Amino acid sequence: MSTNVQQAAVQEILDGMKTMPGALLPILHEVQHTLGFIPADCVPAIAEALNLSRAEVHGVISFYHHFRSEPAGKHVVQICRAEACQAVGAKALEAHVQTSLDVSTGDTTADRNLTVEPVYCLGNCACGPSVQIGEDIYARVTPERFDALMADLDINGGAE
Amino acid sequence: MVTVYVPRDTTACALGADAVAAAIAAEAASRNIDIELVRNGSRGLFWLETLVEVETPAGRMAYGPVNASDVAGLFDAGFYEGKQDSTLSWGPTEDIPYLKNQLRVNFARAGIIDPLSIDAYKAHGGYAGLTCALAMEAQVIVDEVKASGLRGRGGAAFPAGIKWQTVLDTPSEQKYIVCNADEGDSGTFADRLLMEADPFQLIEGMTIAGLGVGATQGYIYLRSEYPKAHDVLKTALANAYGAGYLGSDIAGSGKRFDLEVRLGAGAYICGEETSLLDSLEGKRGLVRAKPPLPAIVGLFGKPTVINNVLTLATVSAIFEKGADFYKGLGTGRSLGTLPMQLAGNIKRGGIVELAFGSTLRELMEDFGGGTASGRPMKAVQVGGPLGAYLPESEWDIVLDYEAFAAAKAMLGHGGVVVFDDSVDMLEQARFAMEFCAVESCGKCTPCRIGSIRGVEVIDKIRGSDGDERQRDDNLILLEELCDTMEFGSLCAMGGLTPFPVRSAVKHFPEDFGA
Numbered sequence: 022m023s024t025n026v027q028q029a030a031v032q033e034i035l036d037g038m039k040t041m042p043g044a045l046l047p048i049l050h051e052v053q054h055t056l057g058f059i060p061a062d063c064v065p066a067i068a069e070a071l072n073l074s075r076a077e078v079h080g081v082i083s084f085y086h087h088f089r090s091e092p093a094g095k096h097v098v099q100i101c102r103a104e105a106c107q108a109v110g111a112k113a114l115e116a117h118v119q120t121s122l123d124v125s126t127g128d129t130t131a132d133r134n135l136t137v138e139p140v141y142c143l144g145n146c147a148c149g150p151s152v153q154i155g156e157d158i159y160a161r162v163t164p165e166r167f168d169a170l171m172a173d174l175d176i177n178g179g180a181e
Numbered sequence: 182m183v184t185v186y187v188p189r190d191t192t193a194c195a196l197g198a199d200a201v202a203a204a205i206a207a208e209a210a211s212r213n214i215d216i217e218l219v220r221n222g223s224r225g226l227f228w229l230e231t232l233v234e235v236e237t238p239a240g241r242m243a244y245g246p247v248n249a250s251d252v253a254g255l256f257d258a259g260f261y262e263g264k265q266d267s268t269l270s271w272g273p274t275e276d277i278p279y280l281k282n283q284l285r286v287n288f289a290r291a292g293i294i295d296p297l298s299i300d301a302y303k304a305h306g307g308y309a310g311l312t313c314a315l316a317m318e319a320q321v322i323v324d325e326v327k328a329s330g331l332r333g334r335g336g337a338a339f340p341a342g343i344k345w346q347t348v349l350d351t352p353s354e355q356k357y358i359v360c361n362a363d364e365g366d367s368g369t370f371a372d373r374l375l376m377e378a379d380p381f382q383l384i385e386g387m388t389i390a391g392l393g394v395g396a397t398q399g400y401i402y403l404r405s406e407y408p409k410a411h412d413v414l415k416t417a418l419a420n421a422y423g424a425g426y427l428g429s430d431i432a433g434s435g436k437r438f439d440l441e442v443r444l445g446a447g448a449y450i451c452g453e454e455t456s457l458l459d460s461l462e463g464k465r466g467l468v469r470a471k472p473p474l475p476a477i478v479g480l481f482g483k484p485t486v487i488n489n490v491l492t493l494a495t496v497s498a499i500f501e502k503g504a505d506f507y508k509g510l511g512t513g514r515s516l517g518t519l520p521m522q523l524a525g526n527i528k529r530g531g532i533v534e535l536a537f538g539s540t541l542r543e544l545m546e547d548f549g550g551g552t553a554s555g556r557p558m559k560a561v562q563v564g565g566p567l568g569a570y571l572p573e574s575e576w577d578i579v580l581d582y583e584a585f586a587a588a589k590a591m592l593g594h595g596g597v598v599v600f601d602d603s604v605d606m607l608e609q610a611r612f613a614m615e616f617c618a619v620e621s622c623g624k625c626t627p628c629r630i631g632s633i634r635g636v637e638v639i640d641k642i643r644g645s646d647g648d649e650r651q652r653d654d655n656l657i658l659l660e661e662l663c664d665t666m667e668f669g670s671l672c673a674m675g676g677l678t679p680f681p682v683r684s685a686v687k688h689f690p691e692d693f694g695a
Contacts, residue, residue, distance in 0.1 A: 042481065043443070043461050044463055045463030045464070046446060046461075046463055081465055084448065084465040084466065085447055085466075086448060103367030103368075103616075104368060104562055104566060104598045105598045107612070108525035108599060108604065109525065109553060109554075140406060140447075141616065141619075142367045142406065143191070144191060144364065144370040144406065145192050145195050146367060146369065146524035146530070146596070146598070147227035147523060147527070147531050148228075148530060157195075158191055158195040160192060160195035160196045161196070
């Protein structure tokens with residue numbers, strides 16, 4: 022997507038939402054939902070529409086784990102690191118994911134197919150380890166089940 | 182026509198409920214069996230998910246845990262007629278001991294109704310509380326909440342009625358009701374299940390809160406990690422507007438209450454109430470110094486009731502059944518019920534709503550059935566990442582806010598995370614500090630820097646490798662660091678992180694090289 026198209030999309034979002042009380046988070050969610058990330062060169066337009074400084078907008082984007090300033094891979098895999106999942110093998114799962122996909126948590130694979138991220142709790146704590154792929158959450162994910170889910174992604178082109 | 186229920190909540194779907202529902206629909210069609218498939222919320226018996234239920238003249242019959250591959254066999258065994266010939270049969274759902282032995286107030290409707298149907302909600306007692314509240318003066322509403330003894334269920338357990346009174350007494354042309362649905366504690370999912378299984382209970386409770394304190398606008402601040410709860414809430418809010426239970430003329434009363442759901446963005450600290458308010462205002466989620474209290478200077482500087490999901494939802498039950506009913510449950514100053522959440526390495530995980538006063542051991546053994554791995558339990562963390570780790574000698578503790586405080590522990594939001602004997606408690610203490618470092622808002626030094634130093638000190642203890650002097654010196658340093666964080670931090674994030682750390686050192690010294 023070209024920068025012009027991105028900026029037009031952001032402007033449309035701003036026109037529709039800028040008068041909401043506390044509009045910045047809803048706008049950032051909408052931009053990320055539309056473009057997949059929040060491009061740095063859209064920050065000035067957002068700041069101007071909300072009468073904020075660019076630093077303030079950048080500060081908000083970088084404060085929240087959910088917002089990304091760079092595009093993610095085609096699929097985003099989130100692995101829960103919190104205590105309830107630790108108690109049933111989340112650390113071993115994360116190690117398996119890093120080894121089998123040759124990627125560190127927080128990074129994207131070289132072919133840009135997968136971004137692997139940590140997440141602190143998906144609210145599925147009675148049936149961990151929990152993994153989210155795209156919009157879908159999976160329970161009791163053993164290393165074997167993870168491999169099966171990945172194979173499924175390759176065949177079907179997505180869990181979404 | 183047979184009614185078949187297949188849950189739609191996050192955990193059921195994570196265990197394949199959508200595939201089960203599709204298989205049931207396909208199998209029924211191919212066998213020419215006329216069924217109505219209802220996607221209910223979950224009963225919260227997550228160890229039995231996917232729990233399929235069938236409506237029969239003798240009540241609802243349960244089958245679980247069902248996988249899509251089990252569906253043809255269930256049809257062969259006549260489950261759609263309520264027959265009990267399958268190995269997955271549990272008989273009447275209400276007779277399953279895990280459910281039968283609970284006392285459900287918040288979760289009375291969960292898993293029974295279609296969560297998006299206002300008619301089903303009303304048929305099970307919904308909106309009776311709002312009808313009562315609409316006939317009351319604001320002060321009478323607040324007095325009723327005070328009389329119920331309801332305390333905040335988010336963790337701090339502050340009396341809800343007192344908070345509401347402050348907002349009612351503070352004059353302002355605009356006031357707000359904010360629901361804290363940023364349920365970030367690991368091991369907790371009660372808010373999520375309530376929103377996914379019975380969202381109108383929360384919407385009704387917030388509407389009553391608005392009437393009670395004179396607020397016309399509410400916000401539900403929902404964590405972004407709960408996409409299914411978000412979908413359910415958005416539809417439920419639209420349905421409530423459509424039925425006239427939200428908007429400018431609530432249930433024909435001429436009174437106004439508007440309600441909107443807003444998404445967080447993956448910051449644990451935004452579960453802290455003042456940080457949440459900053460986030461709702463569109464800022465970084467920085468903790469505010471108190472005073473001023475949010476009840477006086479809250480969202481956009483206006484008087485604001487900010488309560489947890491369960492607190493606000495409970496209000497609808499209090500107005501439906503009366504304050505006397507609610508305060509008749511529980512023990513001491515912990516009145517009513519608390520939905521506990523069994524999680525981690527546990528055989529039968531799920532929601533267990535009980536009146537305050539049973540013991541942790543009863544909960545873990547009678548309901549939980551021990552560990553999932555079959556190994557002995559070693560430690561239990563109650564109350565989320567900021568809660569203490571308890572060893573077996575402490576498991577007879579009574580589930581009651583004061584009893585936990587006396588034991589230097591925290592009941593918090595009711596999460597119980599069980600670990601078996603393979604857990605390394607030094608590693609858990611290190612994680613507590615590491616989590617604090619990742620999630621600190623950064624405003625105060627003890628939390629922002631202390632947590633990073635905490636990780637380093639714990640690494641030195643681990644690296645002492647038989648050098649007792651190095652180990653002991655660093656244990657003293659860790660203790661002093663915990664003091665600094667506990668007494669010097671602005672909020673509970675830095676202030677309570679020492680709880681899991683100290684409890685791990687105290688109760689499991691062998692993991693720290695002793």
